[in-house]
Amino acid sequence: MAALADHQDDEETSARIRDELVRLYMPLVRREARRYRNRGEPMDDLYQVGMLGLMKAIKGFDPSYGKPFVAYLLPMVTGELKRHFRDTTWAVRVPRVHQERRSELNRVIAEFTQKHGRTPTTREIADALEMDLESAIELIDASSAYSALSLDTPFGDTEDESALGDTLGVADGDLETVVDKTSLKDALDRLPERERRVILLRFFGNKTQSEIAADVGLSQMHVSRLLSQTLRQLRRELLS
Structure with a gap:
């Protein structure tokens, strides 16, 4: 970081040093991003958010602060990740009961898809959640107000597992009426x-x-x- 500060006026050298810092701290960013991977966001998206924090840290760090770069970097990365989740919540006001049941809905869809090789119909979702058809339609509709890819929730054990939303594609006749x-x-x-x-x-x-x-x-x-x-x-x- 001191080298970067010493070469601020040399654009080519500064760019080379920044690239090296990015390469050096990429594993740390990925590690921090993985801590948030079970919150329903794609790992690649979380990694890119973390990398934004790294770039901001490289740009904003001042060696005269008297502390190591990593101590400045970590709060920047985690701050970007937390801000991402704060900003990608419910896009519209949704009844709390629907917010609370969104994860249950995603679980039912994921489990049904794994077992049957297709996504459930609205009626099958209603039966699994023990609710009437109209309530199930309202829940599905409300869940779509949750921004940033709630249907990209992974449901495997490896980093490259399929995403829930990537399995969808089965027509649902019950929804055609709405x-x-x-x-x-x-x-x-x-x-x-x-x-x-x-x-x-x-x-x-x-x-x-x-x-x-x-x-x-x-x-x-x-x-x-x-x-x-x-x-x-x-x-x-x-x-x-």
Whole structure:
């Protein structure tokens, strides 16, 4: 860090030193990110958030503080991770009972998918949660207000396991009754071509996020973000 401070006016040398610091502290960032991996966020997203903290720490550290860089770095990384979870909570106001049952809903979907090789219908979710069909629909709809990929919750034991949202793609006839198909078609037609294609592949083509990523030439994480953003946009239009 002292070397970086000594070469602030030498852009090429400063860039080389910053790159070396990033390489050196990447394992620490990944370790800190892994501490948050069971909160329903993709590991790659958490890692990128942690890396943002690392870059801020490299930029903001002053050797004259009199403490080692790692002591400055750790609070920056954990602070970014905590801020990420604070900022990606419920996108709209949702009844507490639905907030409390969201994790239960995700668990039911994950367990059913693992056992049967397909996602459950709304009625099967209602039966598993011991609630009536209308309440199950309300819970599913409310859970979609939780931003930042609650359906990317991993349900395996390895770092590269499948994500819950990546298995979805089975049509659910019970939900068709709550959608105004004409309004939906109009909203879809107003989307940019790429976003419209991603939505159509996902929900009408029964494609997984991995398959969509290969089809449109994007990363799976980018596809996941596009889905979240576009679904929020569609929801706003359909409810307006």
